[in-house]
Amino acid sequence: MKTTRYSASRQKACQSCSNAKAKCDRKAEICSRCATRGLSCVYPSSTPVVAQNTTYTAGEAEINSQPSTSKNISIDTIFPDLSSTASVCSHPQDDANVANPSNPPLDFSNLELVCPINADDINMRWMRSYIPLPEQIPKAYSTATMTFIRRVLKSYSAVVVRSRGIPPFIHPLEMTVKSASPLATCLSLVRICDNLLPGSDEAVAGVLMREMQYLYMQRTTYDDMTLLSAFQAYLIYSMVLLFQLGRVTDSFLRQAVIALQEFACSSSRQGLLCLAEQIPARPKWEAWIVTEAKRRTLYTMYLFDSVLSAQDGLPVYLGTELRGLFAPGSKTLWHAQSRQDWETVYNRHLADWGGKGFQIDELWPITAADDDAEVVQRRTRMDRWLENLDEFGIVIYAVTSSTHGD
Known part of the structure; x- marks a missing residue:
């Protein structure tokens, strides 16, 4: 039978922008508005990809161990309407938080960054809780301060789970580059934690942990921008596991902190300061975006580490290795x-x-x-x-x- 004239969609905006009656710049892979808000950018008759299809080999370290409770559960059977649920979300945020489509594309190559600290000290921070050095300075958080930190970090995880934007350690323009795919996947995937069905917690946690394992195993293959994206994604997954899924006693989170500090160390080695700022002079906008986002992510990770350490009854120490940032x-x-x-x-x-x-x-x-x-x-x-x-x-x-x- 001959197809009708209007059998194919003539929609000029993605589903999310269309539902919100917002302008869509129709960028390849993901439009600016969806990238900024962490939405699934889909068009009629298209299906979003929620997570990578990954396989794992035996003998990995504990951080790569396969969660046992949800290994064979399909996420589609639990959340069949994942894409449509997020796409109809309305966001009352000011448009100033969205990447401006009229701006020329940003170039995140040749950024000329330097690392003014010893990044290896970040990698070993977890060990200092068990084997402290004489020069370490303990931090005594009051109950009120610790409650404040927990609630702030919980709000960061809730923002992404409910598709209400991105946490303030992620710059909106990070989402406009292809190398941000680990973060884009994360912002889409964590939405399965919103309005959980009874009894689905274990399956959902297993999905997130498998994605974390994938990021960890791929970490040595990433360039600087992808590594930053993976670092931020891994941090968000960890916060969602703790604050949204209540994995308070899960040993996986303790291993995740070690992995987080490895991500932080590797990302920091690539540069935490613009070379021009040492002169001092004005750096490239792209270079400043990357270093500022790295430092903010690093500080957020330290707050998260403090929460877990205090929860486990371990001492919390001042991050003197960050001096000068x-x-x-x-x-x-x-x-x-x-x-x-x-x-x-x-x-x-x-x-x-x-x-x-x-x-x-x-x-x-x-x-x-x-x-x-x-x-x-x-x-x-x-x-x-x-x-x-x-x-x-x-x-x-x-x-x-x-x-x-x-």
Whole structure:
């Protein structure tokens, strides 16, 4: 029979943008709006891919061990409407949080990054809880501070599970590059944790853990951008397991922390600071996006590690290995919508800070060796830093201030 004229869809937007009555730029693989919100970007008569089809060999380390309870359960039988559930989600967020389709494509190659710290110390952090070094400085979180950290991290996991956006350690423009596929898969996959069917927790946890195992086994094959994407995805999976699926006593999470620190170490080795910032000069926008996202992800991982350590009754230590890294950048830099806007703001940033940005260790305890002039200067710099923080910077300040004082 002859097909009718309108048998094929003439829809000019993906399903998510169409339902939200939003403009769709129809980029290859995933449009900017879906990338920013972590939605499944599908068109009529298409089916989204939820996760990679992976196989595993025997003899892997414990972090790669296969979960036993859900190995043979098909996720499609539990969540047949996964794609449609997310695509009809409405997001009241301001459009300023979406990558601007009119901007020219960003180039994340040849970024000229450096690592100003010893990244290997990050990799060994988990061991310091069992074999502390003499120079380690313990952190005594109050019950209120620990509750605050837990609730903030829980909100980060809830945001992605409910498809309401992305956590503030992920830059929206990261999602516009193909190498962000581990993160894009993560933001799609964790939605299966929303409105769980009774008795499906084990199966869902097994799906997430298998994806984590896949990322861990592939980590040595990733380039810098894909490694950052995998690091962020692995952190989100870990937080979802703890805060959304309640895997409080699961030994897998303890192994996941070790794997997280391996991801953090490998990603940090590729650079945590723009070379231009050491001059100081204005770096490429892309370079700043990557290093700022790396540092924010690193700080989030440290908060998550603190939660698990405190939960297990282990001591929590100050992350002195991060000394010299920049504290979270300003709200206007992080949310800049074009290269021109960002460069204008960064030029002002250089003038304000005189070439020496605010560092994370300036939020740590004031030592007895600091004289009055140094203390005054430090507080002046802190006040300037506080003037233009986004929600992530406020969290870091709240935690450090309540722990170490002013």
